[in-house]
Amino acid sequence: MSVRISASLSLAAALAAAAAPSPLAPAATQSAMASDDSQARFQRAQELMAAGRAQDAAALLEELVQAHPEAAPLRFALGQAYLSSGEPRRAEAELRRALALQPDYAPIRLALSQSLSELGRQSEAIEIARAAVAEDPAAVVPALQLARLQIEAGQPQEAAAVLQALLQAKPEAPGARALLASAQTEAGDLRGAAETLEQAVRRHPEAAGLQANLGMLRYALHQPDRAAEALRRALELEPGRAIARFYLGLSLAESGDRAGGIAELQSTITELEQRGAAEAAPRWLSPEGYPIAVAARAALGALLIESDRIEAALPHLEWVLERAPQHLAVRYQLGQALLRGGRATEARAHLEIYQRLNQARELYELGRQLATESGDLARAEAALRRALELAPDHAAAHFELGRILAARRDAAARRHLELARDNPALREAAERLLRELSGS
């Protein structure tokens, strides 16, 4: 889950503070910013940021900061520009200077907290965000940021508590209920999450995203009829929402309407093909980072097999394996389908690959568990290396191994993280670790 705060919003706040006299900007800053030339260059930096040219903005702001070293808003803006340029280490340094100049300005804390998060220093990031929340417990942005960081750091229950406190103070806080539902989902409280989304949907009945999320949660709770109801509402509001149609197909099938499920999955595939977009599936649906089309074809293949339509299922399963050769479930299903279709030799070949990949998956799971839950890094590393012997393209195993090696500053980490980067679901985290390695 991304915890990146909107750079443009934060910069806007900084620019507002810099361009006009503000109670947040100290008097020295106002005088320092008085020069017309500086104002014009600052305006230019603002435009560059808005155009997504953060590095150019940073270059301009560096000159301005040199000229006005005591201007907290400039340093804040520069920190933001570094953050947007993927340089969290420089952002941290600049933001700390800004904070020293203007210690009571929450947006600086939030940006600093974001920088630390990008550097993988989650506990420091959370502490700083917590301080921002403590300054103004009813402020929406700090609470949302703290909660996002806590979710990312595996503290969803704490995040839920922050969001519940926020909602008590500000029941209409935008985005808070959706984030609370995410926190509850991460904490395994799916029922609580569904209730939260029901409340959110009642307040915003036209929000297709909320309806879709509610439907997906109901599906995860094995309440397919209620899931279908919410997903249909989402699709009425936004017919092109592929993920909602995909889950509607699954929900119908699970409630016993297999033909309806097949029809919705076929529609999902058709729509995605017409759009020509490889829309990414959410992480809970595909931790491997496969697009929705892969999940839809896999599910359709499975439903067709369940309906004894083996020949109809085969092309879908083969399509998936061409694009996702490590897809375990589909590899297995194709093997079984071929066996049932009397093509034993081909079936055996697929099932042998399945066995090898499955063994690799088990070793990866063991390695991940040992590394993240038990802290037994030596055994974790051994398990992950064995997994990669069996499945050299196992991106998640590369990532975990890269993480372990990076922690002890082993140069081999880079290769594993670069390989992990190929997986869309792991790209952001792998790149962050690579940046950290480069910085060190």
Add this chain to the structure above:
Amino acid sequence: MNLRRATWIALLGLAGAANATPRWSPLAAEHGFAFSNRSGAADKSIILESTGSGVALLDYDGDGDLDLYLLHGAAQLGAAAPGANALFRNDGAMRFTDVTEVAGVRGGGWSCGAAAADFDNDGHTDLYVTRFGANLLYRNRGDGRFEAVPAAGGADDPGMSLSAAVADFDRDGWLDLYVCNYLTWEPQQVRRLGDRYCFYRGVEVYCGPDGLRGAVSRLYRNLGGGRFEDRTEAAGLAGIEVKAMSAQWTDLDGDRWPDLYVASDSTANLLLRNQGDGRFADHSLLSGTAVSAAGAEQSGMGSSSGDADGDGDFDLFVTNFHNDSNTLYRNLGALLFADATGAAGLALPSYERLSWSNAFVDLDADGDLDLYVVSGHVYPQAERLGEPYAQRPQLFVNRGDGRFEDHSDDAGPAFRRPHPSRGAAWGDLDQDGAIDLVVNTVDGPAEIWRGEPAGNHFLAIRLRGRRSNRDGLGALLRLRVGGTWQVREARRSDGYLSSNDPRVRFGLGRSSSAEELQIHWPSGTEQTFHDLPADQELLIDEELGLNPSAP
């Protein structure tokens, strides 16, 4: 069978109660049955404290009704516990007397499961007891007492044994054993609750089975005379190391050799085809019964076999973990199976259960196999996550087409209360034609659930082998009622850690008789009987035929 009672049942059937859901009520304590299981620490600090114990139903005194043998763990693993298994004699009318001391079957250490069978073909049912440590074999002397066979006649597997399944796998007339071994116990590898090492959804729990080594389960061939030899290696099974929890001997390919299906925890289940030459071929993955339809290994606990869809071959059912579904594998023929759990209506009701013992049995006697499932979480700590430790049992009534409906809410008070259940066995304890259930729990009292007759007719077949094993286990029985054939197999280890009623049960619905009964004995003997009146227990001797007067 009490004929007056049978007549009453028949009248109930005619009165139109045939479609009623069967009901069960817990038997009150004053009936002489009181047993409480102990399985280590209440907070379950190591994995072996969570696997529980079973129950065996057997007619140990040969008086025609089923007695109860309950298994007991211990306060602590590895301690020299004196043993607290208990044998209850059935005195009729649902009254029981604890005869453990006289019978000499108290056990010792940590007992898990029991397989009741006539291993020496002397007409008296013996007991094989699995334990964490060397297993026990109690030979029934026929005088109300058992004697422990030294080293269990060679079957004293020292592993962490859970279920044991009995069949005459080589069809030589002697009942053999397959012993499920769960883990290779390496205490130095075992982390406990409190070590802050293992977590379930963020809550600390004991570690395993992931990260722990599985074990080789053992095949013991009965040589006769109370002796067994370990044929694991010779049978081609020595290289198979899984986390076996339960096993079924069942003829899955119709070649009359009992195949072996093994439910395994967090590893692939096994389907081992009996080649008929003393060896087994691994068809687990190829058969489609190793993993779920999505290719995912599940947490196989209990298992059972039965013709769920009435097509004449045996389907398989396996119970699994919480937040996962149980799995029904539909037999397609040629040793191919399809995961039919969702289509059969069994997936959705199982996600919020962690289930153990189960069996296909015609509980409403309407001619098709229903299914009961008992459940209970392994982690007491999961309560904090909203996953109850004690869970309600479930009754799934077969609609007649292989689809099941959840009738748990209508199945009487026993099905409305949650229990931390593990082993369970079915049998007609009070000879009223209705199936009763006996359920063992973790750290709590076992219960007898008395079944109320559902109003349909039935037949119960007791087999007496001559050339085949004395119990007739492995015999295939086909009964024609109203022009429709029902197929059953004489088998008693369905479920988990337990032994069921040895009598083969058929439901006749509203028919007051069966047209034809065919029996295919393991020896190859075939018998056919015609026009069998309903609501009775028939004794069929392999040589002497129906209800012989000779013993």
